[in-house]
Amino acid sequence: MTMAIENDAQQLIDTYLKSLRTKLRGLNRDDINEIIEELRSHIQDKAASSGELTVAGVREALAALGSAEELAREYATDALLARAEFSRSPLRVLDSLFRWASLSAAGFLVLVSTVVGYFLGGAFMWCAVLKLVHPRTAGLWLIPLSDGGFAISLRMGFGSPPIDGRELLGWWILPLGLIGGCALVVLTTRFALWSARQYRRSHLLPQA
């Protein structure tokens, strides 16, 4: 009888940890194994504090840990912050953001904004470099629209220049594109890390 209860309790633990393992997918495999084994040990200690592993004890221990999804989110944002302390390379930041985005809506919004930020930053830098190759066509252009309005277009210089368009920066695109593009990339990285930190803080303790 006791054996059957212990089996049920073990099964509950296994189900929870299996679900957590699925949600942690993307993190380093060794790290995932460590996390799972550490939490298994924690749940067993907590649930068997009276001496025996009981179903009620396991349920209580799991409730105190929170949902597998919430826990996975905490690990994902912490992994992002820890990695960022060592390397602020956009690729690393994006890689971590993809994991965060798969776990929460907040992560997804931050990911989208970050992708846009990096894309614009990269485009400005790329345009500055291509100005050397396409001096007459690459740059920031003001193009008149048929409805009387204007559109601003960052052109890499492939193809012919837009009809009636006016180039705004001339050779200034070279320093401005490089400095502005770099600044945008740095600011985007900071924004991503700041968001992760804010998210982390708001989930640190149960709300009062």
Next chain:
Amino acid sequence: MKEGDRDGEVADKWEVQLRKGCLELAILAALWGGKLYGLEILRRLESDSDLIVSEGTVYPLLSRLKALGLVRSEWVESESGHPRKYYALTAAGKHRAVEMATTWARFSSSMGKLLAPLGKGR
């Protein structure tokens, strides 16, 4: 009545923020006396400080402190039949803990001066 409720809510939020800010220092301080495993750290925080910490928070935070090189971990077999993951401060972790404790003491003493008149007024 409503005004009072809102005041209480603002005060609660402030207290939560205050506790959150202390958590990293509290964990490093809990490990000062020697290695502990996760549940022991949680119990130490509960008994020796006023920090009510959600369990699902401490483990990810410990893995972050480890990734930062402030703590190291090792698995130790226990008499309960399963191994436990023990954490201990690294040299960098000790240094950081002392640094944070110094800042804390300085801040707390200067706030103490500022807050002294409030105590007399109660």
